[in-house]
């Protein structure tokens with residue numbers, strides 16, 4: 619099977635070819651069961667083995683500390699925006715939020731329904747940076763400190779973990795950089811993400827929750843967003859995303875067989891460096907507004923000709939002719955966005971960079 623297109627989409631995004639091939643082979647008849655996983659009971663022995671293996675691989679590949687539970691949930695990253703304050707307010711009336719882009723902004727807005735949101739700095743728009751941690755106005759009695767580890771729309775990524783008070787757990791949204799780099803759990807209480815960017819299909823959300831934060835949900839918290847219910851039922855409180863869990867298991871096997879997260883990180887750094895290098899060496903023909911120290915290894919937003927929309931449309935057209943899809947920037951930012959998640963290969967990234975070079979040579983005035 620050869621895939622005809624190179625997919626630079628932001629999410630749902632490219633899934634490794636080896637995973638797609640294995641899923642295709644197993645699609646109609648899973649392990650000689652005579653039925654597809656899509657048709658299988660979530661209480662069957664086959665699926666129980668899949669979900670257990672998915673958790674085991676997740677723990678191994680991400681080096682998840684023992685004091686964290688692995689919960690497979692639904693409702694997307696967005697569901698967690700509500701689940702977090704409903705589960706871990708623990709009687710406190712405020713939580714700290716670091717708003718650095720669209721996703722942390724959405725999380726803060728959703729949380730306002732359930733808790734007082736205290737922003738640790740005034741969001742600086744346009745979003746191009748992460749303010750120095752030393753200047754963050756953190757509350758000692760905050761229920762938690764929330765941040766988005768990689769702002770998918772704006773291409774801003776944390777390369778070190780934020781500072782926090784010992785009693786204020788960090789909550790990290792890693793939807794778009796899940797297992798793209800080693801993760802330091804120090805100081806964290808919840809680490810969560812949807813799987814549709816780096817870990818497989820849409821419809822599954824993985825929440826890694828520190829044990830002491832489970833069991834504090836408020837009385838309005840729906841059971842399917844309750845960490846306590848999910849944990850007590852091994853993530854099968856109701857019908858889970860059966861197929862999503864299966865695909866994530868395959869992606870985790872692919873990560874393991876490819877040499878693990880350190881290896882992926884090395885490749886991801888190389889890929890992003892190639893793209894930023896051509897942007898920075900183009901004397902303004904390409905431009906990325908994000909401050910160099912906070913640029914994402916996963917999502918690279920850029921403009922062409924200082925935001926010349928006709929030129930950008932022409933770039934996208936030429937890209938499509940070369941089989942490159944998903945490069946149109948988010949409507950909030952405009953321009954181009956190259957998402958180079960784990961599954962996007964070095965060769966595909968080089969093909970993009972070659973095209974950028976060619977396009978610059980042909981269009982520079």
Ligand SMILES: *Cc1c(COP(=O)(O)O)cnc(C)c1O
Nearest residue numbers: 694695696721768770793794812
């Ligand atoms: C995609 C994304 C989300 C939203 O995920 P849904 O599954 O659509 O709710 C949240 N946070 C970040 C950083 C994302 O990239």
